[in-house]
Amino acid sequence: MTRLFKNWWDRLLFRDRGIIPTPRLLFLVAGVGVLLTIISVWRYSLLYICIATALVIALSLLDLLFSPRRKQVKANRVIPDELERQKNHSITITFQNDSSYDCMMRMVDQIPTSFQTVYPFNQIIKGNQTTTITYEVLPLERGKFSIDRLYVRYKSKFGLWEKQKTFSIEEVAHVIPNLTEMNRYLSDPQKYLLHEGVKIRKQKSGIGEFSKVRSYVVGDDPRKINWRQSAKLQEIMTNEYEPEHGKYVTLLIDCGRMMGVELTKGNRLEKVLEATMATAAAALKNGDYVSVIAFSKDIHAYVPPAKGLEHLDKILHAIYPLQVDPSESNYQNVLHYVQLKQKKRSLLLLFSDVHTFIHEDSMLQSLRQVRRKHLFMIIGIEDEQLQAKRSVYPSSVSLAMEKAIAQKQLQFKNKQILKWGKQGFSVLEAPKDRLAVRSISVYVDQLNRGAL
Structure with a gap:
């Protein structure tokens, strides 16, 4: 029946x-x-x-x-x-x-x-x-x-x-992952970074790789004038240089418990994966080598360094199945893994929860060893609720207490970020909708400064 x-x-x-x-x-x-x-x-x-x-x-x-x-x-x-x-x-x-x-x-x-x-x-x-x-x-x-x-x-x-x-x-x-941010950057890099105030500019005083000879315009460095071409063409010509290619960029993706915090659409890990693909596209388009490591308490995915936009497919197929791990992240384990895998100087860009990371004082010794060879930076997503509590008008006692606690937590976070900054480690936060553009601007800024 x-x-x-x-x-x-x-x-x-x-x-x-x-x-x-x-x-x-x-x-x-x-x-x-x-x-x-x-x-x-x-x-x-x-x-x-x-x-x-x-x-x-x-x-x-x-x-x-x-x-x-x-x-x-x-x-x-x-x-x-x-x-x-x-x-x-x-x-x-x-x-x-x-x-x-x-x-x-x-x-x-x-x-x-x-x-x-x-x-x-x-x-x-x-x-x-x-x-x-x-x-x-x-x-x-x-x-x-x-x-x-x-x-x-x-x-x-x-x-x-x-x-x-x-x-x-x-x-x-x-x-x-949604590739809208990556496609926007590939279509027009300068327009994509316009609101961040970052330009992919040429390096100073002829440092870097020679790009081309072009007509001199007002504002160009007179020391870069190509006198031989100027005499041949009867017009002032100048050399144009661009940042050196072939640098190494390692993107670290935290898949630990705190990356499962829900946002308006998806969670933190979703935004991190979108930012990872956009940053990888920016580096690969510039001719650099890109590798990706995803981790929590263990290593979940590793993509060896390679260059060329075709490398994006390999990165995408490696990271798209990633899910949030309910366990805490083991930062020391991933830093040790990076030192084993990445032998050349690299920009290590870690996507993680800043609030959790800055409480790991025991990591300072490990990071000092990493800093001797690599350039390390961490970027995370701003806590929307904490920012909202800080900006609320204290119309009642309970709201005033919530605002005071939020301000205290933000002050402590800023103090810790300043502490890490004095040790030579950059710690940044960005709104969830600006994470991709902020991470690309960080990469471009390091290129412009010649830090790599």
């Missing part, structure tokens, strides 16, 4: 094969039943009513003859290889109707619950034709998701009965 009930329940929930009555048939039977009941008051008995109702239902089964058989309906699904988080993507379903009958179709795809979608309703599938249906999905979580079922219901033009069919179409959806 339980198994029979489950089969019927699956049938009602779009998860089985078979036939089911449509609302049109139910209204038809109910209307006939009410009409016969009224007539039976004067003439017919209840037996005649039951016989007439059963006859109507039996005649309605003829409707199934005017709809395609299950073997005559085929389906195929096309999903993009990579879906960006918090970005709409199209999924295409192609139906092939090998019968001569048109049908009205509705479907439910086995999309994960972390996807937002609205399925198309009552699509007409022409007989002996192929019909393509497209619907939008909005992934909310990263990861690898398996999609292998497509549930379909279709009915004839009379619409009294619906046939159900389940297609087995195995697909894998790879949901990657």
